[in-house]
Amino acid sequence: MSQTIVIDPVTRLEGHGKITIQLNNQGEVEDAHFHVTQVRGFEKFAQGRPFYEMPSLMARICGICPVSHLIASAKACEAIMSVDIPYTAAQLRRMLNLAQMVQSHALSFFYLASPDLLLGMESDPATRHIFGVVGAKPELGRAGIALRRFGQHIIELLGSKRIHPGWVVPGGVTEPLSADKRDETLGMIPEAYANVHLALSEYKKIADNFKTEIDVFANFPTYFMGLINEDESIAFTDGALRLIDAKGNIVDDGITASRFTQVIGEAVESYSYTKFAYYKPLGYPEGCYRVGPLARLNIAKSMGTPLADKELAEFRQLADGPLQGSFHYHHARLIEILYGIERIEQILSDPLILDKHVRATAGVNRLEGAGQAEAPRGTLMHNYKVDSDGKITWANLVIATGQNNKAMDLGVLQAAKHYIKDGRFSEGILNRIEAVVRTFDPCLSCSTHAFGQMPLDISLLSCDGQIIDRVIR
Amino acid sequence: MSENVEVKTLTIDGHEVSARRGQTILEVARENNISIPTLCHLDGLTDVGACRLCLVEIAGVSKLLPSCVTTVYEGMEVHTDSERLQKHRRTILELLFTERNHICSVCVANGHCELQSLAQSQGLTHVRLPYRNPDLSVDASHERFTLDHNRCILCTRCVRVCAEIEGAHVWDVMGRGINSLIISDLHENWGASSCTRCGKCVQVCPTGALFDKSKVGSEHPKYPDFLPYLNLMRESQ
Ligand code: FES
Numbered sequence: 053m054s055q056t057i058v059i060d061p062v063t064r065l066e067g068h069g070k071i072t073i074q075l076n077n078q079g080e081v082e083d084a085h086f087h088v089t090q091v092r093g094f095e096k097f098a099q100g101r102p103f104y105e106m107p108s109l110m111a112r113i114c115g116i117c118p119v120s121h122l123i124a125s126a127k128a129c130e131a132i133m134s135v136d137i138p139y140t141a142a143q144l145r146r147m148l149n150l151a152q153m154v155q156s157h158a159l160s161f162f163y164l165a166s167p168d169l170l171l172g173m174e175s176d177p178a179t180r181h182i183f184g185v186v187g188a189k190p191e192l193g194r195a196g197i198a199l200r201r202f203g204q205h206i207i208e209l210l211g212s213k214r215i216h217p218g219w220v221v222p223g224g225v226t227e228p229l230s231a232d233k234r235d236e237t238l239g240m241i242p243e244a245y246a247n248v249h250l251a252l253s254e255y256k257k258i259a260d261n262f263k264t265e266i267d268v269f270a271n272f273p274t275y276f277m278g279l280i281n282e283d284e285s286i287a288f289t290d291g292a293l294r295l296i297d298a299k300g301n302i303v304d305d306g307i308t309a310s311r312f313t314q315v316i317g318e319a320v321e322s323y324s325y326t327k328f329a330y331y332k333p334l335g336y337p338e339g340c341y342r343v344g345p346l347a348r349l350n351i352a353k354s355m356g357t358p359l360a361d362k363e364l365a366e367f368r369q370l371a372d373g374p375l376q377g378s379f380h381y382h383h384a385r386l387i388e389i390l391y392g393i394e395r396i397e398q399i400l401s402d403p404l405i406l407d408k409h410v411r412a413t414a415g416v417n418r419l420e421g422a423g424q425a426e427a428p429r430g431t432l433m434h435n436y437k438v439d440s441d442g443k444i445t446w447a448n449l450v451i452a453t454g455q456n457n458k459a460m461d462l463g464v465l466q467a468a469k470h471y472i473k474d475g476r477f478s479e480g481i482l483n484r485i486e487a488v489v490r491t492f493d494p495c496l497s498c499s500t501h502a503f504g505q506m507p508l509d510i511s512l513l514s515c516d517g518q519i520i521d522r523v524i525r
Numbered sequence: 526m527s528e529n530v531e532v533k534t535l536t537i538d539g540h541e542v543s544a545r546r547g548q549t550i551l552e553v554a555r556e557n558n559i560s561i562p563t564l565c566h567l568d569g570l571t572d573v574g575a576c577r578l579c580l581v582e583i584a585g586v587s588k589l590l591p592s593c594v595t596t597v598y599e600g601m602e603v604h605t606d607s608e609r610l611q612k613h614r615r616t617i618l619e620l621l622f623t624e625r626n627h628i629c630s631v632c633v634a635n636g637h638c639e640l641q642s643l644a645q646s647q648g649l650t651h652v653r654l655p656y657r658n659p660d661l662s663v664d665a666s667h668e669r670f671t672l673d674h675n676r677c678i679l680c681t682r683c684v685r686v687c688a689e690i691e692g693a694h695v696w697d698v699m700g701r702g703i704n705s706l707i708i709s710d711l712h713e714n715w716g717a718s719s720c721t722r723c724g725k726c727v728q729v730c731p732t733g734a735l736f737d738k739s740k741v742g743s744e745h746p747k748y749p750d751f752l753p754y755l756n757l758m759r760e761s762q
Contacts, residue, residue, distance in 0.1 A: 102665045104741045109631045221741050413739060415668070441665040441716075 079475025119152035120427035127423025129222030141224030155203025156428035162196025174480035195247035224411035270378035270463025273298030275341035285356035309422035340458035343430025345384035350374035360391035535601035550592035569752030634733030666716030683726035
């Protein structure tokens with residue numbers, strides 16, 4: 053008898069999702085999917101609003117990565133205004149984006165993933181959480197909490213609010229940085245270094261225990277996309293996108309925000325509210341790619357900071373060419389945290405960082421604009437069209453999680469096929485399958501910002517797992 | 526005080542106070558540090574008694590009366606803070622919130638909004654009535670300012686400041702009851718109207734309905750206190 057296993061909700065993610073696994077008569081995995089089950093509607097309710105409201109409106113999509121939305125949105129608005137923002141404003145925004153990356157990665161690694169990594173995939177689910185980690189490895193638990201606070205605190209210092217700072221506006225930022233705040237931030241840096249070094253060395257000690265997970269957690273060739281600077285170093289706020297294939301060859305380069313929609317398409321599948329992004333010249337699903345920490349580290353020639361570059365060199369040793377296993381996202385995240393701290397320190401040491409000129413002004417000079425940035429979990433693009441008064445007539449957002457969607461889906465299938473044999477599975481096995489999704493650190497709230505004619509597929513399962521009713525819209 | 530000014534004595538919330546003839550209850554209360562919540566009233570503009578937030582109870586009068594337009598009389602006994610009044614005030618605020626689309630979290634006036642702070646000070650924790658969610662437009666045609674009907678509470682402060690202080694009378698009210706709408710000139714786009722671009726209406730607007738385009742990102746304090754000074758300066762000339 054065929055059977056459907058449903059993991060709902062998938063835990064330790066940002067948002068709501070579920071996984072279904074379809075078994076055949078022999079108890080083998082036939083198919084598996086990761087579903088995002090929530091609906092939002094931001095692209096709809098942006099319509100009719102003045103474009104200059106977009107950054108603070110769009111930031112509400114997400115409480116984890118509001119800063120990336122603020123930045124991508126402000127950049128799209130600046131394209132509409134046709135302005136270049138002042139140098140210091142650009143530096144401050146870079147710092148804000150990095151601070152958010154550090155806190156979000158700390159959340160992903162320490163709060164969501166480390167219970168699996170440090171306590172074990174099979175450990176008691178009742179204690180498999182951050183408090184369990186603090187209990188078992190107090191030093192590391194504390195380091196994680198401190199790193200998250202480090203990022204949060206910088207966001208709060210700059211934007212005077214931890215979660216939805218209204219500080220980033222079209223044209224720059226509202227307030228310059230004060231010397232006090234700069235010095236306070238610089239004072240937090242040494243501790244942040246110590247914490248990330250501790251995490252890196254601990255991770256390297258345990259990584260070998262996860263050979264199987266590395267092999268079967270979404271480990272397959274795909275394309276990768278991410279932002280790089282002109283010197284081919286990693287970028288989060290500036291630069292243009294590069295797409296490479298699984299061997300590391302450049303497939304497309306210099307993808308600016310305005311070209312993004314020409315080359316990236318979005319497909320819809322009936323089982324998820326999140327769209328599936330793909331590279332148009334290759335079509336769907338062949339043109340699906342991965343974004344986020346692993347993609348960025350596979351693409352960038354260097355990090356551009358000394359300590360992170362050393363770590364990158366070591367990371368590169370793990371494979372010949374781009375790393376394919378999504379388990380490595382965890383490692384990549386730690387290297388990016390280190391990079392973030394180094395860059396924040398560099399930016400704060402810039403003599404112009406306290407400059408008072410931090411905002412450019414202009415009206416509507418173009419009727420369409422797009423902006424892109426790297427969110428912690430991958431590339432984010434906002435695209436708006438406005439009328440001559442600057443009111444939004446159309447908006448489209450392409451979110452990191454949508455770009456990783458296909459890989460997560462296939463990754464769930466790969467892991468399910470490996471672990472589920474003869475229809476037998478345990479809690480630890482289901483946790484491993486969830487953990488595949490966790491490597492990507494998807495943000496489901498972000499990914500389902502859109503609203504409209506989305507397909508809906510509801511399956512009604514009897515207690516023995518048989519589908520007894522099904523509604524498709 | 527000149528000879529022919531008549532002095533009235535009355536009580537407000539049990540305090541004996543004295544007032545000049547023709548003063549409103551609100552004026553007298555504020556002179557004596559007794560606070561009465563208001564929304565459509567603004568020092569320096571004529572009162573219209575539109576919002577009813579300043580309602581008070583007067584002994585011997587069965588109706589509740591707006592203190593901003595009710596003048597004092599000898600022996601008057603006023604109560605400003607009974608449970609009945611608090612309930613009415615909260616209901617008025619609830620009705621204001623349900624009438625249009627007030628979404629504080631993404632509003633430019635968040636943290637600087639009179640409607641928002643009144644809701645807090647009056648202890649409004651829930652809105653029990655269904656929201657109307659009307660489909661209202663935004664007029665962004667003006668070079669410097671924006672009018673968002675979604676956040677307008679029809680207090681008409683903008684209408685009065687433009688007519689009485691600026692002397693331009695660009696703003697007025699169109700329609701009736703719940704369909705009323707603030708319009709510029711004869712329902713022209715603001716940008717195409719006879720607006721003098723002085724910005725007084727923006728400063729007196731209690732919510733985020735009128736705002737300065739350069740002040741986005743929930744950082745839009747307003748400074749309506751310029752009005753009494755302006756009047757004072759004009760009178761002294
Ligand atoms: S303040 Fe008196 S009615 Fe509005």
